[in-house]
Amino acid sequence: MTIMQNIPKVDRVLEWPAVSAALTRYPRPLVLKAVRTVLDGLRLEACEGALAEIPPAEVIAEHVLRELVLLSTSRLKRVVNGTGVVIHTNLGRSLLAAPVQQALTDVAFSYSNLEFDLEQGERGSRYAHVEKLLCELTGAEAALVVNNNAAAVLLALSALAAGKEVIVSRGELVEIGGSFRIPDVMRQSGALLREVGTTNRTHPRDYREAVSPDTALLLKVHTSNYAVVGFTAEVTAAELVRIGQESSLPVMADVGSGNLVDLSAIGLGSEPPVQEFVRAGVDVVTFSGDKLLGGPQAGIIVGRKALVAPLKKHPLLRALRVDKMTMAALEGTLRLYRDERQALVEIPTLRMLALSAAELEARGRSLLRRLRRAAPASVTFTVSRGFSQVGGGAFPLVQLPTTLLAVGSGHATPEALEKALRAAPVPVIGRIWRDALLLDLRTIQDDDVPALIAALRALPAALGAGEADR
Numbered sequence: 001m002t003i004m005q006n007i008p009k010v011d012r013v014l015e016w017p018a019v020s021a022a023l024t025r026y027p028r029p030l031v032l033k034a035v036r037t038v039l040d041g042l043r044l045e046a047c048e049g050a051l052a053e054i055p056p057a058e059v060i061a062e063h064v065l066r067e068l069v070l071l072s073t074s075r076l077k078r079v080v081n082g083t084g085v086v087i088h089t090n091l092g093r094s095l096l097a098a099p100v101q102q103a104l105t106d107v108a109f110s111y112s113n114l115e116f117d118l119e120q121g122e123r124g125s126r127y128a129h130v131e132k133l134l135c136e137l138t139g140a141e142a143a144l145v146v147n148n149n150a151a152a153v154l155l156a157l158s159a160l161a162a163g164k165e166v167i168v169s170r171g172e173l174v175e176i177g178g179s180f181r182i183p184d185v186m187r188q189s190g191a192l193l194r195e196v197g198t199t200n201r202t203h204p205r206d207y208r209e210a211v212s213p214d215t216a217l218l219l220k221v222h223t224s225n226y227a228v229v230g231f232t233a234e235v236t237a238a239e240l241v242r243i244g245q246e247s248s249l250p251v252m253a254d255v256g257s258g259n260l261v262d263l264s265a266i267g268l269g270s271e272p273p274v275q276e277f278v279r280a281g282v283d284v285v286t287f288s289g290d291k292l293l294g295g296p297q298a299g300i301i302v303g304r305k306a307l308v309a310p311l312k313k314h315p316l317l318r319a320l321r322v323d324k325m326t327m328a329a330l331e332g333t334l335r336l337y338r339d340e341r342q343a344l345v346e347i348p349t350l351r352m353l354a355l356s357a358a359e360l361e362a363r364g365r366s367l368l369r370r371l372r373r374a375a376p377a378s379v380t381f382t383v384s385r386g387f388s389q390v391g392g393g394a395f396p397l398v399q400l401p402t403t404l405l406a407v408g409s410g411h412a413t414p415e416a417l418e419k420a421l422r423a424a425p426v427p428v429i430g431r432i433w434r435d436a437l438l439l440d441l442r443t444i445q446d447d448d449v450p451a452l453i454a455a456l457r458a459l460p461a462a463l464g465a466g467e468a469d470r
């Protein structure tokens with residue numbers, strides 16, 4: 001008999017006590033799928049000549065149970081962010097503020113007045129719920145919300161400049177995260193890009209000379225994720241507004257992150273808040289909901305009524321519209337901004353950015369005590385100082401002083417440690433620097449600590465399994 005013929009049949013595996021017991025906890029089709037996956041794996045190994053003998057029933061059953069756990073847990077899950085990048089796009093950008101939770105639950109699990117005007121008893125606008133609040137907070141006349149800032153820029157360009165020219169400085173032709181590039185979004189909208197100036201210097205006269213009967217818009221784009229330094233010149237929003245007024249052209253600004261509070265209070269002073277662009281007379285301002293604002297993924301558009309109105313009527317809006325959960329989370333987040341001090345305390349993104357070196361050091365000491373008590377003796381910790389980043393394409397040059405925890409275990413390499421923590425039930429994501437696996441305390445939440453302890457407890461076993469795999 002060949003080894004292939006000795007691989008047990010599905011029906012037999014289902015009769016093994018460990019597997020049949022699983023039928024009481026998992027739906028039968030899922031158990032079947034798990035058994036087939038494991039047996040297919042064995043057959044493949046046998047085909048390749050990599051299977052010397054059939055593993056014992058207990059081992060196969062264990063693989064089936066592990067497969068079942070994988071099949072029945074959510075793929076999209078919570079992780080512990082130990083990277084120190086506060087607005088980490090790969091890890092979901094901003095955490096919502098606690099007060100938002102109730103608002104989110106209310107609309108998600110009940111009917112709501114999403115598009116129903118409770119006063120008039122008739123159809124209403126889904127945008128009305130946040131428009132007033134956005135106008136109140138930014139000083140703008142009108143507001144609109146779409147899926148993300150990329151959608152906001154696409155919609156605004158489509159509605160205001162399709163078939164016409166948009167003037168942009170060569171120093172502001174940004175690419176964000178590989179998929180948002182100003183020239184590409186421009187092409188997609190049907191607007192024609194008219195580049196002016198040079199990479200490092202653009203002057204008011206560059207815009208003035210480029211204005212023609214074909215011009216529809218002057219656009220300013222925030223250079224979110226890079227900095228041009230040295231011999232540079234940039235036309236400010238206020239200057240651009242003046243140039244726009246001379247030729248009766250509207251001015252739009254994609255300000256990227258879009259903060260609503262003055263961040264100089266927490267040492268981040270170089271990005272003017274949205275209100276300043278509105279006050280300077282910029283006609284349309286777009287920004288993200290989940291970067292410095294600390295809300296859900298959204299693209300926010302504020303500006304003059306006459307210019308936001310065509311956006312509200314544009315057919316693209318239907319394709320870019322946000323759902324009720326985004327609306328609830330955004331309204332809840334924006335409400336917190338009515339009190340700037342409350343916003344800095346309650347909005348996790350701002351709270352994490354505001355943590356001082358001394359607070360992080362104290363947090364490091366207390367965490368170290370807890371971890372030393374709870375983690376296995378073979379796991380070692382070293383505390384050091386370092387720097388965290390804002391992330392999300394904001395303040396690319398800012399380095400926030402922080403406290404780092406280096407995790408070690410015997411002779412395990414940082415790569416092995418990183419992999420083992422990443423495989424924990426609640427994965428812990430760290431970063432490797434100078435041959436150490438580091439966890440940055442700035443982005444680790446208080447309620448992450450139990451998950452962190454669980455991952456550290458499982459570390460010796462996980463590292464052992466890694467050895468055996470090799």
Ligand SMILES: *Cc1c(COP(=O)(O)O)cnc(C)c1O
Pocket residue numbers: 148149150151174176180221222223224225254255256257287288289298299392393
């Ligand atoms: C981040 C960013 C975008 C894209 O915003 P999303 O909300 O991720 O779509 C566009 N423009 C600028 C300047 C940005 O910083």
